[in-house]
Amino acid sequence: MSTRTFRIIVRGVFDGLTAEQRAELLAEADEHDVLTAAFTPEGHLTYDLAARSAFTFRFLETGEAAEDISAATERAEEAARAWLTGRGYGYKNLRSSAEDLSQAPLGARQRRAARRNA
Template identity: 45%
Template structure:
């Protein structure tokens, strides 16, 4: 096991084939999943709007640095798939954007 890095991952996708039950539940909880709810967590933070078209999940993933950003993205997508399936929500087209917090450069103002 090598050096661990912390990654922030945004997984985006499109809702697909939502049942009436899923639609009703998502609409009832929409206010709790808006822009104000965006935060990076290990379990993931789901955000979407009332159109129920697109969604995003924000996750923190800790993974071996030598496995790189691709592995962090794959791990995050797997977590999102598991969470959406558990909730009974259909989806398609998952894609990830990964930021390695351990290699990120910070420009401080003087």
């Protein structure tokens, strides 16, 4: 069986942050800037509290079958909850989306390369 790669995005909104928590997040904002966003196995958090209270975690998971994407999504959501809860950050409206990269359409460069190699 081949290994599939899943990209999972978990989104939500910070809720009920104290002034201290907000200051802590703002102090770490450079590490969580959207311009440095990446999909990683441990999850990469981005936010811009100066603009809005929303956040996004990006996770990279693998599986062997298409059905594994559901379990990978659940693990990603739990990891996001654990990170937020472990730091005492309130949140709401947690939702996720996942993509199986083996099912993603090819871009123009990939199509040209496939035609050359065929």
